[in-house]
Every structure is written in structure tokens, then in C-alpha cells.
Amino acid sequence: MMKPENLDRILGSEEELSPSSGFVACVMERVRQEAAAPAPLPFPWKRALPGMIVVGVGLVWCLVQLVRMGIAEAKTPVLITMHPATLMTPHIESAGAVAAALGVSLLSWLLARRVVGRRGLV
């Protein structure tokens, strides 16, 4: 069996490798390129914050409305005879929710474009 000191001798006796002559120049070229590159743009929190607050409030409002609708539906007694107007109500409510969601999406898209410096809907 191989002795531990023999293994140490083998693994510890590596010959030294010299870097190639252009190594320093290559590294410095990359470093200078990176130093010369413009700094990445910071995220414009000041401009984005009002929009984010509006979107957040809108989402909370939508959630509250949905919860209220759910509670109201649970409390409504089951009607034996369905009037046509009653049958239409859930469809109208769903359409309202879809319209609200679309409105919020459009608003966030417009805000995002405004934040990056472009006009909305162009």
C-alpha cells in the first residue's frame, strides 16, 4: 500500500507553471475595457414609485372588491325561479372584473414605457 508521505511527495511536487508573456496584457485589456464602459443605468425609483403605488392600490382595491363579491354571493338566498335579469348579473360582474384587469394592465404598460423614456401607445 502507498505510504501517506509518498502521496504527499507526489501531489506536493508539482512543477511551477509560468503564465504566458501576454497574460498581464490580456487581463489589463479586459479591465480597461470594463473601466471605459459606461456604468449601468440605475433603476429610476423616483419616477417609478408613484406608478408602482397606483398599481399597488389598484390591485388591493380589486382584491377587496372580489372578496366583497364572494361574501355577497354567499349571503344571497338561492332563488327557485330565475329572472332573466338575475341570470345576466354574474356575466356583467365578470365583464367588469375583466375590464378592470385590462385597465390595470394597460396602465402598468403605459407607466413602464413612460419610465424608460418613451411615450405610451406609440
Added chain:
Amino acid sequence: MKNTASYESAGSGANADLADVDRVLAGDVNAFEGIVRRWQGPLVNMAWRYCRDRGRAEEMAQEALVRAWRGLKQWRREGSFSTWLFALAANVFRSELKRFPVVDVSIEDAPEPAARAAQEVELSLRQSEDAVRRAVLALPVRYREPVVLFYFHEMDVGAAARTMGMPEGTVKARLARARALLKKRFPHLEDQQAAKELAEKEA
């Protein structure tokens, strides 16, 4: 053989590093060249031990130095610059080798050279030793890195542990396991060493 462990305590080198880091952080990009010149050798050699491919070792060392330049602000100066640099380089080498592994054979499949005639003992021994060094790359990752860094740091467990960010006890345990795996894989290496010594005596 190089003396990487001595870099950790080299006073003048450490002072030069500090001065260069201060200049770089003050906006003097060219000051980084001093750091590159001082550390190119150790980093290329360290990378070589991770991959045993000269071209790739230089690429990995280059990447480590560029990352060091980017992250110079993050060096907290609690430990030595060399410890920070070696830890960063080890991370870079580890992730590079995860992306493109060097070997995909297990330690059991690492080849062991056959015994040679007496006149070829010297050559055979060299081949065997090279096979042992290459077999390190076939060790499971958790055992490979402690071996690479322990011998890179001239058998200093503390330095290897600092570079890996691990407790010394863990490094010692993994080293012992790695040694056991290598000894099991190369049981005849001792015989070849004895044959070489006998041949030298007879000559």
C-alpha cells in the same frame, strides 16, 4: 516548487497589494497591473491544479483576476488580500468546472500504468506520479477541492480551509477520505518507488 503559503504573510507584498487596491479604488485603473503581476503565477498554478489544461488554466485565472477587479470594493480588509483573492478564485474555478467539467470518469476508472522493465523504472515512476495527479481530478468534487488546495497551499490545512470557507476539521476529514481513495486506487505505486530506489543503489 512555488511558495504560495508565504504570500499570506509576505509583508512587502501585502503592503504593495494594499497600496494598489487603494489606488484602484481611487480611480487609477493602471494600478491593478501591479496586482496582476504579483498574483498571475499563483492563480495560473492554482487553476492548473483544478483542470490540468494550460490554456484553460490561463483563461480561468484571467477570469478570476477580472472578477477581483470588479469586486475590489467588497474586500473588507479583515483578512489578507491573498486569502480573499484565493477564495474568490476558488469560487470562479469551481463554477467554471461545473459548466464544463474536465473529466467525467470515476476514480475507479482512472488508469494505472502497468509495471515496466527495470531500465524503464524512472520513466514508469514519472508516469505513475502523473497518473496520481490526474486521478485527483477524478475524485468526487467534495474531496477533490481540499486535495487541490491543501497541496497548492503547501500542505497548510488552515490556508486551504480559509480559501474554501470551511472549518479546518471538515477539510482534514475530507483530505483523509481523498487520500484513502487514492491509496486504494494506486496500491502498486509504493512498489515502483522501491524499485526506483533499488535501481539507483545498484547503479
